[in-house]
Amino acid sequence: MAERVLGGRYTVQDRIGTGGMAIVYRGLDEVLGRTVAIKTMLPQYAADPSFAARFKQEAQAAAALQSPYIVSVYDWGKDGDTYYIVMEYLRGTDLKSGIRKHGALDSKKVAQIGSQIAQALSVAHRHDIIHRDIKPQNIMVQPDGNIKVMDFGIARAKNSHLTTDNSVLGTAHYVSPEQTQGKELGPTTDIYSLGIVMYEAATGRVPFDGDDAISVALKQVNEQPVPPTAVNPAVDSALESIILKCMQKDPKDRFQTADELYHVLRDYLAGRLAAVNNATEVLPANPVVPAIAPIGATSTQSLPRIDTAEHIKPQTATQKAQQEADAAMKKHKRRVALFSIIGVIALIATIVGVYSLVNPSNQKREVPNYLSMTEADALKAIDESEFFKKGSVKEQYSSTVEKGVVMDQDPDSGRMVAKGTKINLVISKGKEPAASVKVPGLTGMSPSQADKALAKVGLVGQAGDSVYDENVAVGMIAKQSPAGGSEAKAGDTITYQLSKGKESVDVPSVVGQDANSATSALKDAGFEVSVSYGDSDTVQKGYVYDQSPTGSADKGTTVTIYVSNGAKTVSVPNVVGSTADDAKGALDAEGFKYNLTYQYSSSVAQGTVISQSATSAKSGATITLVISNGPDPATSGNNTGGATTTNTGTTKDPTAGGQ
Template identity: 70%
Template sequence: MSDRVLGGRYTVQDKIGTGGMAVVYRGLDEVLGRMVAIKTMLPQYAADPSFAARFKQEAQAAAALQSPYIVSVYDWGKDGDTYYIVMEYLRGTDLKTGIRKHGALDCKKVAQIGSQIAQALSVAHRHDIIHRDIKPQNIMVQPDGNIKVMDFGIARAKNSHLTTDNSVLGTAHYVSPEQTQGKELGPTTDIYSLGIVMYEAATGQVPFDGDDAITVALKQVKEQPKPPSQINPNVDAALESIILKCMQKDPADRFQTADELYHVLRDYLAGRMAAVSNATALTNLGATQTVTAPLSAAEASTAAMSRINTISRPKGQTATERAKEQEAEKTKKHKKRTAILAVVGAIALIAAIVAAVTYFNSSQTESVPNLLNLTEDEALQQIENSNGFFSKGSVKEQYSDTVAEGLVMDQDPDAGTTAPKGTQINIVVSKGAKPAATVTVPDLSGMSPSEAEEALSKVGLVAKAGDSVYSDTVEVGKVAAQSVAGGSSAKAGDTITYQLSKGPESVDVPDVTGQSQSDATSALQAAGFEVDVQSTSSDSVEKGLVISQSPTGTATKGATITITVSTGSETVSVPSVVGMDKDTAQSTLANAGFKYDPQYRYDDSTPVNQVISQSPTGSAKKGDTITLVISNGPQSSTTDNGSSSTSSSGSNTTSGTSGTSGSSTTSGN
């Protein structure tokens, strides 16, 4: 069966459990990439059309039960000759194993487990589904302490038309009296079984035990349980009263619904003991009696009737009235006792016949010991201790997620079945959890969340969304980063975290104007930007300092910021204007970006308004002032007799008009 694919979707892996009618395997849903439990019907039952039809109906019914305390049923089908149910894969251990390992549980824990089972049953009963096999082996305790009710494999609707009998299909230690007797079953049969589960959890042992299933079943009918507190003194009276009311022989004396039981257990956990006492008054009365020997069914009925009559007798009766009533009660009790003894006698006779037929139709048989969860050495030693009745068979090893390495995870024949002398017992020892397969992590870059999760699921990895991140290259809402790089190796079942893009990140751009080029570059790079440097001259900004930047304000992180750095004032060639007339010279300098300062002087050799000289020459900074010396022409002179003459000395300068005398110099524009 291992590695077989059922329904083209479910890969069967290692076996994790065996029941009376089915085998349970761990498997993988190849479509959703999740671990599942796959329950397959044993071939001898799959060949029976009535079992197959009931299997289908019960799979559909179980799939409709939605509760945090019921294992989820995902799918069912038939592949070839194999009928299968696909269920939620649970981690943890069953309650039976837990009790064996740890012994009796704390009263509060017992009540907590009982209340969760009651809630699960309440959901099933509302769908007219009776579980009929409530036992600790079918209660999975998860790592968080909560439980899941499993195995609705023999459950059926109360009004199912597919079965016309009520044959005993449950486990003898947990079946109700009416189930043992083949009577019509209702919700109270599950409540009885739950009472026994709580009894075992509170005491560490079942209330009725025996050498074979028939003996145990008969005790369920005719014997009263020893009060739990007589086995475990730590069991308080309130919890004991709840357990014993669940285990009343008459279904009418039990809690009538799972919901009612749940509310009483909730009252117990909340410390509302008065409410618990009111709900279990009759049981409390019976529980206070000391049980010194098992009661017959008739004696138990008589005792119960006596208690009821004591409680319900009206006050104020006369002695005569009371005597008549007692006589009538005696007659009624006699008839009841006769009828009950007849029923018990018939059951005993049937049991004797069955035992005789079993004995004469087979060789000497014994019950196969339970080797599960023992070490290999302990299991083989127990087989050896059978004094030759059983012998060692094969010892195999398999991986298991639920059974610790080195412990027996399966045996053949199953524990509790009867087998003839000389039977070989084969065991399977756990190798621990199967190492996860190595898979290649897909590259999720640019995928949507659904695409990323599907890609991971296909290779058996678990997807997890992480915090979104900024990205300059990936579209908003698509995968920008992942915890394990695409193309890397991982183990099936590992979690890969992916992060979606928030788009580019915008941040404040530092103002670096007036800073040196190196300081400005460092500041911008520290803020996450690239830097582009340009240069230009400036008359106002010192050489080497930033004149301007672009952009300013905010920008996408990683963007390029352009800074303009001053090279100082610009130096250009000064046009030569010597020999030009004043107006032409001034225009030429202005066009070249210079200012000018005209200075005038007399010059005998230069015409009026012609430039004699300029300063500076060669080159200068734009905007500098160029000094021009402009001719006033020759200087005129006047003789003492009033005649005029011209001096050739030219040592005096005026502003373009003749002065009267003197050596002063003026400038003009």
């Protein structure tokens, strides 16, 4: 199926696993561009309507389960002859591989894993879904240490009968006694399997093992487990009591709900040992093994207490050989007894079958499968059969079967019944309307606080993208949707966004811009602006010559810009009456330039400053000085000034050397 596209959207890539009725591939969602896991039904089952109906139910049931500890189902459909389910792609390793690699886990880690599995089962059980195959291979440990429960491939709703009977579908090492015996299953069967998972995680081995599935199943029914502390002394006694209560043979003696188990494990992790001890019953310290008995028997006999190595007496070769011979004989007798039972059942079935053939009045037929048919079609099929009769028709709510469709039948399909048997149907009323609840306000809460507040009113929390919010501490909830105080339906998901604190952004550089342009640029970037004025010898009046801060800053920060008033005005030295050389020296010392103009004067000595153009000016300005040339020769004796000459930036007397 390499590079096949399902539903015009999901590209199938490499195979990552194979189950009892499906193959799982890694794939790509071309619309969202994300990696997904794609489960496709094996070809030999796709053409079977009952398997197809079960596959569809699995998708619908799993899609309804929203939990951080359950693998998410995104989509499902049919493409040609291929049924497929699109799921969350998980990275990590399954718990079984982890135990094989690392051995027994720390008691706290076992309790943490058990707590998360219990939370996942609690969600499933609230939807009337029994997983039926809880085992370490179906528990994915993610890189962050949290788990996801996978594979609802043999899970089913409590009222569904898509399998032909209650036969053992789970792995023998983890199935409950009632599952082995084909009895009605409930939430406590998953709790038993979870107890075995915790037992294996705590000790590194399963509590019951054997040469084949039958021998293991017999032990599940008849034998008590060796206490975990006898296998691994490091197991905490409080955790041991929790595990053994989960593994009680009678479902009534176990924790009755996954939620109850979760709270006990939570109390254990929190160190509230009194609460744990009050909620559990510890099995006898000594394990017991059964006498040879068929499945369902409960008689047991005590084993002697396990001695320490220093009290075990060495065996002789003859004793050892005799012991092995006795064990082989017991095993042989058990097999003979089991096969004898099977032979008797087969003989009875043959006799009944022959009797049915020779006696037409006792002929029976197999009950058809009316599940997933509409009510009208199912009743019509019963009428047209002329073998069965209509029975009662009831209605029930269902979260997995659409309205108007048969969700249950009695007798079950596949059973052999006599002519005239009434077929009772249960028709789906669709999903039960959820109760309206008020959404709590989550602003300022931590995610764990928010999840608890939402769970109290039957809502589910989900973290969205984080946002910047200067008024909420980093890591706390800043926004939510729907808003607090609004109405929602029980089971709805409330999305919340965590605060990233103030947002830091680059501060635009506005030096050299005019004041208005600089202010607009900073405000557009999310900053407040403060304007300060100052003198500048280098920047034109009205333009920014400096700013603070620069680089990056939190949005909303005030940025100060310094706007030029032009060059600074200072006092000009009074050089009137000084010689030209002294005047130039004085102006140079203060940073002024000068422009010399010469004029005849009969009252001011030659080379002396008659006047200057300013007594104050901007730094670096040019000051004009009028220098006396002495009396005008053309008007000797006349005090009236004569012609003038100008010499800019020089002290040279225009008459020097000419007289």
